[in-house]
Amino acid sequence: MRQVVSLITTTSRVLSRLVAYFCVGLIYLILGLLVTQVLMRYFLGAPPSWTEELAIILFAWLVLLYATVGLYEGFHVAIESIPARFERLHRWADRWVAALTILFGWITLTSGIAYVDRTVGQKTAALQIPIEVLYLCVPVSGALFILHGVSRLIGPAEPAPEEATS
Amino acid sequence: AEIELKLAWLTADSPTDPYAITAHAFKKELEAALPGRVEVQLFPNRQLGDDKEILEGLQFGTIDMGVITNAVVANLEPTYQLVDLPFLFGSAGQAHEVLDGPVGQELAANLRDDGVVSLGAAEGGFRNMINNTRPVRKPEDVEGVKYRTMQNPVFIEMFSALGGSPVPMAWGEVFTAMQQGTVDGLEIPASVVNSNNYAEVTKYLSFTRHTYSAIHLLMSERSFDRLPEDVQQAVLDAGHAAIAEQRQAVAAAEADVVAALKDKGMQINEIDDVGAFRAKVGPVYERFEPTIGTELLDRALQAVSSN
Amino acid sequence: MSATLFVLALGLPLMLLLRVPLAFAIGLATIGALWTADIDMMIFAQRMVSGTQSFSLLAIPFFILAGDLMTAGGISRRLVGFADVLVRHRTGGLGMVAVLAAAFFAALSGSAPATTAAIGAIMIPEMERRGYSRPFATALAVAGGIIGPMLPPSIPMVVWGVMSETSISQLFLAGVMPGILLALGLMALCWHHARKHEIAPQPKASRQEIWAAFNSAKWALCGPVIVLGGIYGGIVTPTEAAIVAAVFALVLGFGVYRELSFSNIVPVTLGALKTMTIVMFIIALANGFGWVMAFERIPGQVTQSLERFADTPVLYLLMINLMLLVIGCVMDNLAAMIILASFLVPIGEQLGMDPVQFGAMVAINFTIGMATPPFGYTIFVGAAISGLKIGQIARPLLPMLGVMIAVLLLVAFVPPVTLSIVDLLR
Numbered sequence: 001m002r003q004v005v006s007l008i009t010t011t012s013r014v015l016s017r018l019v020a021y022f023c024v025g026l027i028y029l030i031l032g033l034l035v036t037q038v039l040m041r042y043f044l045g046a047p048p049s050w051t052e053e054l055a056i057i058l059f060a061w062l063v064l065l066y067a068t069v070g071l072y073e074g075f076h077v078a079i080e081s082i083p084a085r086f087e088r089l090h091r092w093a094d095r096w097v098a099a100l101t102i103l104f105g106w107i108t109l110t111s112g113i114a115y116v117d118r119t120v121g122q123k124t125a126a127l128q129i130p131i132e133v134l135y136l137c138v139p140v141s142g143a144l145f146i147l148h149g150v151s152r153l154i155g156p157a158e159p160a161p162e163e164a165t166s
Numbered sequence: 167a168e169i170e171l172k173l174a175w176l177t178a179d180s181p182t183d184p185y186a187i188t189a190h191a192f193k194k195e196l197e198a199a200l201p202g203r204v205e206v207q208l209f210p211n212r213q214l215g216d217d218k219e220i221l222e223g224l225q226f227g228t229i230d231m232g233v234i235t236n237a238v239v240a241n242l243e244p245t246y247q248l249v250d251l252p253f254l255f256g257s258a259g260q261a262h263e264v265l266d267g268p269v270g271q272e273l274a275a276n277l278r279d280d281g282v283v284s285l286g287a288a289e290g291g292f293r294n295m296i297n298n299t300r301p302v303r304k305p306e307d308v309e310g311v312k313y314r315t316m317q318n319p320v321f322i323e324m325f326s327a328l329g330g331s332p333v334p335m336a337w338g339e340v341f342t343a344m345q346q347g348t349v350d351g352l353e354i355p356a357s358v359v360n361s362n363n364y365a366e367v368t369k370y371l372s373f374t375r376h377t378y379s380a381i382h383l384l385m386s387e388r389s390f391d392r393l394p395e396d397v398q399q400a401v402l403d404a405g406h407a408a409i410a411e412q413r414q415a416v417a418a419a420e421a422d423v424v425a426a427l428k429d430k431g432m433q434i435n436e437i438d439d440v441g442a443f444r445a446k447v448g449p450v451y452e453r454f455e456p457t458i459g460t461e462l463l464d465r466a467l468q469a470v471s472s473n
Numbered sequence: 474m475s476a477t478l479f480v481l482a483l484g485l486p487l488m489l490l491l492r493v494p495l496a497f498a499i500g501l502a503t504i505g506a507l508w509t510a511d512i513d514m515m516i517f518a519q520r521m522v523s524g525t526q527s528f529s530l531l532a533i534p535f536f537i538l539a540g541d542l543m544t545a546g547g548i549s550r551r552l553v554g555f556a557d558v559l560v561r562h563r564t565g566g567l568g569m570v571a572v573l574a575a576a577f578f579a580a581l582s583g584s585a586p587a588t589t590a591a592i593g594a595i596m597i598p599e600m601e602r603r604g605y606s607r608p609f610a611t612a613l614a615v616a617g618g619i620i621g622p623m624l625p626p627s628i629p630m631v632v633w634g635v636m637s638e639t640s641i642s643q644l645f646l647a648g649v650m651p652g653i654l655l656a657l658g659l660m661a662l663c664w665h666h667a668r669k670h671e672i673a674p675q676p677k678a679s680r681q682e683i684w685a686a687f688n689s690a691k692w693a694l695c696g697p698v699i700v701l702g703g704i705y706g707g708i709v710t711p712t713e714a715a716i717v718a719a720v721f722a723l724v725l726g727f728g729v730y731r732e733l734s735f736s737n738i739v740p741v742t743l744g745a746l747k748t749m750t751i752v753m754f755i756i757a758l759a760n761g762f763g764w765v766m767a768f769e770r771i772p773g774q775v776t777q778s779l780e781r782f783a784d785t786p787v788l789y790l791l792m793i794n795l796m797l798l799v800i801g802c803v804m805d806n807l808a809a810m811i812i813l814a815s816f817l818v819p820i821g822e823q824l825g826m827d828p829v830q831f832g833a834m835v836a837i838n839f840t841i842g843m844a845t846p847p848f849g850y851t852i853f854v855g856a857a858i859s860g861l862k863i864g865q866i867a868r869p870l871l872p873m874l875g876v877m878i879a880v881l882l883l884v885a886f887v888p889p890v891t892l893s894i895v896d897l898l899r
């Protein structure tokens with residue numbers, strides 16, 4: 001049992017780091033795309049017709065993926081409604097919050113899979129690539145939400161430490 | 167009411183908007199046919215999402231009805247690309263004949279396979295080019311000008327074929343982009359130019375009539391199948407009646423629209439020779455023939471050349 | 474219908490009390506509402522993606538990234554240095570330096586918490602050393618942050634522009650005068666505070682000092698010219714201006730000031746991603762919440778019930794602003810704008826207000842909400858920098874909130890405050 005717990009918390013930690021660094025690359029990729037777009041329009045008068053579309057597709061991935069990192073690091077803002085001295089109440093509430101985020105992840109995963117499945121065959125407007133390239137960000141982030149939520153639920157009582165970012 | 171139908175569209179709820187006219191005409195017809203039994207609830211202004219999302223909503227059965235532009239329907243059901251082919255229809259009458267006839271029925275049957283019932287094609291008017299660089303008289307006038315196009319391959323391809331710079335951009339961002347000069351022009355029906363105040367930010371309107379803009383009155387198959395048979399029939403009838411009414415209203419309004427745009431200071435011109443434009447867009451027809459289907463394309467071409 | 478409304482109205486506050494993060498609480502409330510209304514859950518996935526699919530919203534991550542790169546790259550420090558030589562010799566001068574520096578930074582940054590962070594980290598310790606109390610210094614950084622999104626560029630204005638299809642560049646301009654008024658009002662409070670507590674001003678800067686400070690800050694001061702000139706010169710859209718700002722910060726930080734390096738760029742970017750994600754994830758989920766409300770026709774009913782106030786416009790406008798201020802106390806400002814957009818837009822029409830003025834009013838109202846306890850991002854940042862509790866910051870913040878509300882009333886009732894600059898460019 002302890003091994004299972006440790007496997008899950010380790011996977012959660014490693015994946016959240018990987019995703020975080022992936023997102024750093026992603027935002028500079030978007031930056032590069034849009035710089036290209038501005039330069040080509042300004043200097044050549046011929047903007048590429050696909051940069052904007054690709055940029056907002058990557059943006060959806062960026063937001064949802066980094067939101068999963070946020071669950072691991074605990075940086076999503078909440079209202080501090082419980083005074084710090086009520087430690088047991090805190091722990092009790094933490095478990096509930098973890099359980100609710102797992103539910104959130106579950107719905108994100110299942111509705112995302114259903115959405116991808118139902119829209120298969122649609123193409124993006126400019127690039128004419130399958131729409132799954134965009135919509136898959138929902139179930140993928142759903143799976144990561146579940147992983148980090150479970151890790152919070154069964155892992156050590158204190159929330160995962162905030163590393164590097166703060 | 168016993169049955170509530172949610173009808174959504176993208177544009178404003180204005181008395182001159184072709185989408186809004188379609189929606190209101192349908193509501194009036196259906197509620198008059200089945201008094202007290204049916205209520206058509208209207209959701210203008212992207213309240214339930216943009217047109218791509220409304221169309222998805224029809225597939226899921228979350229939204230019952232929508233008024234949706236052809237290009238977006240074509241992203242779901244590619245044979246609809248036929249309707250958007252540049253310089254295909256010479257007049258609105260021709261377009262009506264094709265869309266109401268066997269070709270239109272075949273398109274509707276294809277769309278039914280995607281879970282969407284077509285009640286027919288209302289009139290968006292012909293799409294024309296407006297811009298701030300120069301009036302368009304011959305194909306060369308399009309060259310080097312940045313036109314915002316819909317995010318749809320037929321339009322992107324068409325402007326590329328004419329030598330322009332297509333800039334696909336979501337509708338919500340276009341007015342500012344036009345005002346700031348981020349794009350030089352766009353291509354929309356004259357009524358949309360007027361209702362969205364594009365005369366304020368645009369100098370030239372050229373009646374290129376490059377694409378007949380069909381706006382489809384659509385219903386979710388799931389919602390349709392849920393209805394009792396007599397209501398289904400009433401819905402179909404109301405759809406036909408609404409579209410006939412709407413086409414008339416839009417045609418009657420066109421002269422007023424042109425006069426209003428002249429009043430607002432737009433310079434308006436006709437193109438010299440549609441043949442020169444047709445010659446240039448040949449590659450667009452070739453590129454989309456495989457997805458539309460040779461047989462369907464030939465039948466449409468025959469229908470428009472026979473009168 | 475009533476069950477759905479019940480889930481929305483009861484579920485959301487309950488989850489917030491349990492300390493469910495706001496984004497997840499909004500999402501779960503939406504899920505509950507979709508479930509009770511028996512709507513296909515695929516809509517949840519659709520709205521979540523759709524909430525991010527606007528090119529204008531892409532301005533948000535890049536304005537945030539640009540702000541963080543500017544702080545890490547030494548731009549903020551130079552702006553403070555330049556503000557310092559200009560006003561430090563006045564009564565309350567050091568407080569004025571903080572406000573002026575916030576205004577300089579605001580012209581580069583669209584974000585209130587970023588402005589508070591950029592100015593607070595430098596100014597709070599400095600002001601404390603010169604005799605200001607830590608709570609006052611912190612409250613000033615919190616309030617100064619609000620200038621960030623009032624002066625262009627502005628993230629709340631971007632979001633309102635997207636939601637209401639109002640021109641973003643015109644909304645930016647509408648914030649110029651209110652931003653200046655807020656800065657002046659805060660400076661007046663500093664003057665009053667210093668007199669009351671007998672805080673001595675600093676010696677006046679010599680000409681050489683002023684020149685040296687200007688020289689050091691000159692590239693940083695070019696930033697606003699490049700960013701805003703780009704927008705109003707028709708070269709770039711507001712989103713692309715955010716790209717330009719980020720590139721500008723990179724070039725300055727790496728090439729000119731050499732305070733950015735490959736070793737600190739990754740942590741700085743991770744920090745910016747964190748801020749961006751907090752904001753954008755809430756926006757993405759608020760989209761679904763707003764959809765359910767529209768689907769259940771709630772906005773129409775609320776607007777209709779308010780309609781009878783429309784013949785007393787002054788009262789109506791006051792009431793709307795009060796309502797928005799109260800909502801701004803407890804909600805994320807951007808989420809509130811998205812959720813409420815579908816009934817705020819018709820209210821603006823009922824009142825016959827210019828959409829730009831109305832939009833600026835809504836955006837400024839919710840921006841003030843970032844500084845109102847208990848839920849406000851700039852307060853969170855101020856508390857984090859100073860180590861104070863929110864309650865300790867709240868006391869000295871109160872008169873500053875008074876200034877903000879005075880500016881808001883001017884925005885609501887005196888059209889030229891917002892529109893005179895907009896009209897110059899219309």
Ligand code: NA
Pocket residue numbers: 578579580581582583584620621622623624625626627
């Ligand atoms: Na700003």
Ligand code: NA
Pocket residue numbers: 801802803804841842843844845846847848849
């Ligand atoms: Na607040």
